[in-house]
Amino acid sequence: MLRSTEKTTSRELLDVLIRAGLITVLVVACYTIFYPFLGLMLWSLILAVTLYPLNTRLAARLNHRQGRAALIIVLIGLLLLMLPLALLGGSIVDSVQQGKHLLDSGGLHIPPPAPAVAGWPLIGEPLYKFWLHASSDMSWLLHQALPHVQGVAKVVLTKLAGAGMGLMIFVIALIIAGLIMAHGDKGSATAQAIASRISGPVRGSQLAELCTSTIRAVAQGVVGIAFIQMLLVGVGLVLMGIPGAGLLALAVLLLGIMQLPVALITLPVIAYVFAFDGVSVATVVFAIWTFIAGMVDNVLKPLLLGRGVSVPMPVVLIGALGGMVANGIIGLFIGPVVLAVGYKLFMSWVYQAEEVVSPVPVDKIDPQEPRVS
Known part of the structure; x- marks a missing residue:
């Protein structure tokens, strides 16, 4: 009888270990598949949580149509995001064209420094000399700055590429956030259910x-x-x-x-x-x-x-x-x-812990309750 109980216990333990191992493999596989989209989904949830009160107020004026309110918010967000970028892009293109024109015409120059610059403490005199030399000889300045500019240019181009990718991710996250807000009630109920399952109701x-x-x-x-x-x-x-x-x-x-x-x-x-x-x-x-x-x-x-x-x-x-x-x-x-x-x-x-060890107040003690002496 004892051996039969031990065999049953060993078999149950083995079943638990196998199930735990399979669940671990499934969790790792799901995480590996979902990992490339983790940042995108986190941004989407952050945007949805942040904008959801605005979506609720707007939906109340649209006969409680959360989907239409979410669509309006996403379109306004994309417009507010793209319009400054378009203006910024146009400004950058104009600046590059003007710089190219100045280089071609030889009109690029640095204005000489004001005499007051030489009176600045510590850096005034060397800065004044460097500035004055650069204003009179542009080729010398370019020759001095070229080795430093090359390294900085690589860093700037790398950062700009990363910023462009981040902007694209942000746009996609805003669209996904609109889909989440369109089903905000279900999403809120799901979040409450998950949190209650983990930490109690x-x-x-x-x-x-x-x-x-x-x-x-x-x-x-x-x-x-x-x-x-x-x-x-x-x-x-x-x-x-x-x-x-x-x-x-x-x-x-x-x-x-x-x-x-x-x-x-x-x-x-x-x-x-x-x-x-x-x-x-x-x-x-x-x-x-x-x-x-x-x-x-x-x-x-x-x-x-x-x-x-x-x-x-x-x-x-x-x-x-x-x-x-x-x-x-x-x-x-x-x-x-x-x-x-x-x-x-x-x-x-x-x-x-304090509540568990706290004594019962005197005014809460029932005088009719028997006491153990």
Whole structure:
């Protein structure tokens, strides 16, 4: 009888191991097949979660037709994305043609520096000499810069190729996000069911809501702030007549999204304005405006980044920065979600332990209940 029980137990254990092995093989195979589309689907989910409140409000005005509302949002998004790119492309083509014309006609030259440049501390005198030599001998400047330009050009072309691929992925992700929003109710119910299956009916619903609110908070607190900075800095650049104001404003937007200091753009622009236009009321006002616009994220980030999220703002901020360092732009959204969920689970575990060992309050003790002496 004992041997029969041992054989049955061994057979059940073997069945469990075989099933676990087959499930592992199936999971690995599914992940390998799905991996090339992982980034695309993550972007699609992030866009869908971010834009779904707008889709809901628009659908309410269209007799609750979520599909039509999603189509309108996708078309508007594509239009807002393609129109600046078309204008930017046209501006780049015009600039290249003008540069080619200047090279062919021999009209390309650098204006001599202002005498005030020589008075700048530390770098003023060598910069003035280099600038003056370059303005009088263009061939010498090209000869000096050519070895450095070749390496930089390779890096720039590589980055542009990566940016082009990223833009194409973003467009496809926006279209897929529209399909997800068109079936938003089913998607929300599915997410709730998955979270409830993993963490239980109560905590699962809380975690699903936490992930949703975190993604939206990061979208508002990172992308929204970067867009505000681009508008503020761009207005100053256009009013001051800075060459390439559109490209510089776009660079401000990219730096803001990548959580890099916008001062990398604003400080050289301020120096350029003082070097060519001198010190005047207009240049001082422009410098103050541009400097404040570049630092506005330090004020807006604490206000917007943690809004609507039931975890402290530093947790979301650290998750955004750490996720971006680890996984690039997509980590900017994944990092806060993972860190917020981990923080929530950890604090729930901490306070649950306190609830288990907490004594019963005196006013809750029934005087008729027998006590054990």
